[in-house]
Amino acid sequence: MLKDIVLPEVSDNVDSGDVVKVLVKVGDEVKLDQPLIELETDKAVFEVPATESGIIRELNVKEGEKIKIGQVIVRVETNGTGEAGTETKVTVNNASEAEVKPVTPEPQKSEAPAQLLQEKPQKYESASIEQHIDIPQGNSPASPSVRRLARELGADISQVKGTGPAGRITEDDVKLYVKGRMNSLPDKSAPAFAYRPLPDFSKWGQTRSEPMNKVRVLTAESMTYAWTSVPMVTQLDKSDITSLEEFRKKYSGEVEKEGGKLTVTSVLTAVVAMALKEFPQFNTSIDLSRKEIIYKEYYNIGIAVDTDRGLLVPVVKNADKKSITELSVEISTLAEKARSKKITPEDMDGGNFTISNLGGIGGTGFTPIVYSPQVAIIGVSRSAYEPVYQNGVFVPRLILPLSLTYDHRIIDGADAARFLRWICDALENPLRIFL
Numbered sequence: 001m002l003k004d005i006v007l008p009e010v011s012d013n014v015d016s017g018d019v020v021k022v023l024v025k026v027g028d029e030v031k032l033d034q035p036l037i038e039l040e041t042d043k044a045v046f047e048v049p050a051t052e053s054g055i056i057r058e059l060n061v062k063e064g065e066k067i068k069i070g071q072v073i074v075r076v077e078t079n080g081t082g083e084a085g086t087e088t089k090v091t092v093n094n095a096s097e098a099e100v101k102p103v104t105p106e107p108q109k110s111e112a113p114a115q116l117l118q119e120k121p122q123k124y125e126s127a128s129i130e131q132h133i134d135i136p137q138g139n140s141p142a143s144p145s146v147r148r149l150a151r152e153l154g155a156d157i158s159q160v161k162g163t164g165p166a167g168r169i170t171e172d173d174v175k176l177y178v179k180g181r182m183n184s185l186p187d188k189s190a191p192a193f194a195y196r197p198l199p200d201f202s203k204w205g206q207t208r209s210e211p212m213n214k215v216r217v218l219t220a221e222s223m224t225y226a227w228t229s230v231p232m233v234t235q236l237d238k239s240d241i242t243s244l245e246e247f248r249k250k251y252s253g254e255v256e257k258e259g260g261k262l263t264v265t266s267v268l269t270a271v272v273a274m275a276l277k278e279f280p281q282f283n284t285s286i287d288l289s290r291k292e293i294i295y296k297e298y299y300n301i302g303i304a305v306d307t308d309r310g311l312l313v314p315v316v317k318n319a320d321k322k323s324i325t326e327l328s329v330e331i332s333t334l335a336e337k338a339r340s341k342k343i344t345p346e347d348m349d350g351g352n353f354t355i356s357n358l359g360g361i362g363g364t365g366f367t368p369i370v371y372s373p374q375v376a377i378i379g380v381s382r383s384a385y386e387p388v389y390q391n392g393v394f395v396p397r398l399i400l401p402l403s404l405t406y407d408h409r410i411i412d413g414a415d416a417a418r419f420l421r422w423i424c425d426a427l428e429n430p431l432r433i434f435l
């Protein structure tokens with residue numbers, strides 16, 4: 001038997017809507033509740049479900065057409081059990097709230113058994129809103145099928161620019177967005193950093209080319225990634241390490257007996273581990289895909305080591321649990337392993353924060369690059385005696401220049417200033433470390 005499926009009452013004050021998409025065709029077998037069309041009204045875009053199951057024999061609507069409540073959408077050939085007869089009212093309250101409510105079915109002259117007529121309203125009561133209606137949210141007006149497509153393709157619909165009427169996102173917009181994403185993925189066969197064609201240098205003189213080693217390629221990739229994706233700021237400060245130098249001289253022999261070298265690097269590693277506990281946002285990573293901050297409750301400090309192959313960054317694991325002697329021994333061991341090519345990937349994994357000490361070489365200051373996904377790095381330059389004005393006179397004090405580069409997406413300038421000052425204070429009062 002042929003039955004009409006009509007556009008049900010949608011909402012108060014809404015008597016018609018535009019067909020955005022027709023989801024079925026003649027000959028399709030549709031099931032009860034299966035979406036037939038997407039309809040757009042002033043209030044929402046939603047799917048209109050089938051109120052009958054059967055085979056579609058007539059399709060009476062077209063995309064772009066305006067249809068009225070009660071207008072026949074399709075005629076279906078049912079199996080004659082007569083599940084029909086229920087008039088469905090789809091209520092759309094506003095753009096953030098919607099519900100599907102049945103109107104109490106009135107017995108029609110159809111042959112529907114009473115039992116089925118009673119079951120049907122329950123079915124609509126329990127149906128989830130998303131099953132039937134997908135309300136445009138925020139700045140991403142899109143129909144349910146477009147949203148579904150975006151979900152299937154793993155695209156974040158809020159990132160897709162709509163080109164349809166009133167900025168509505170179309171299927172093509174989603175496909176174009178996904179295509180763009182695919183094209184912007186790095187070509188695995190090429191280094192993941194941008195390069196431009198070079199001029200022919202031999203025009204100006206003799207040249208020589210040699211392949212970049214693995215360390216150089218990886219350094220170039222990670223530095224380019226960090227430089228181009230992380231908004232960084234560098235905070236500068238100075239620490240008076242005159243007392244620390246006395247401490248270092250006094251105990252360096254003892255540490256040496258244990259196989260380590262007591263330098264500003266090992267003391268700073270202990271201080272940084274403590275500082276990260278005081279300032280947890282420096283011990284994080286950002287997950288932009290989820291808009292989340294990942295706080296780490298372990299304190300692994302990377303130490304930049306200058307090797308003849310290039311820069312390597314072995315990691316002192318759980319630095320907060322180690323004495324300064326242990327840290328000194330471990331840093332000496334890791335630096336030696338890095339320089340003698342014995343370092344393993346595990347030795348370099350899992351760092352949360354990096355220390356780059358160039359002071360052994362020289363320099364009065366530099367701005368290191370954050371080793372993303374870490375969010376901060378501290379640079380150490382060469383300490384030198386400077387005249388410091390104290391109690392009316394200039395006195396010679398050993399001053400250590402420090403530079404803290406941080407990811408400004410997660411760390412504010414004031415926090416960076418406080419963090420670096422905390423470190424400077426701790427170095428100025430080495431006994432504080434043992435409190």
Ligand code: CAO
Binds near residue numbers: 261264
């Ligand atoms: N100011 C003054 N002197 C310093 C100093 C500083 N900031 N840091 C170290 N020194 C001194 C040490 O006390 C030591 O002096 P002595 O030989 O008289 O005892 C000497 O410089 C050499 O120290 P070191 O290099 O053997 O030991 P360290 O713990 O200071 O450093 C390491 C270890 C691995 C960090 C260092 O060897 C290294 O490789 N530094 C380069 C890091 C780098 O390349 N960074 C740039 C990365 S790009 O951002």
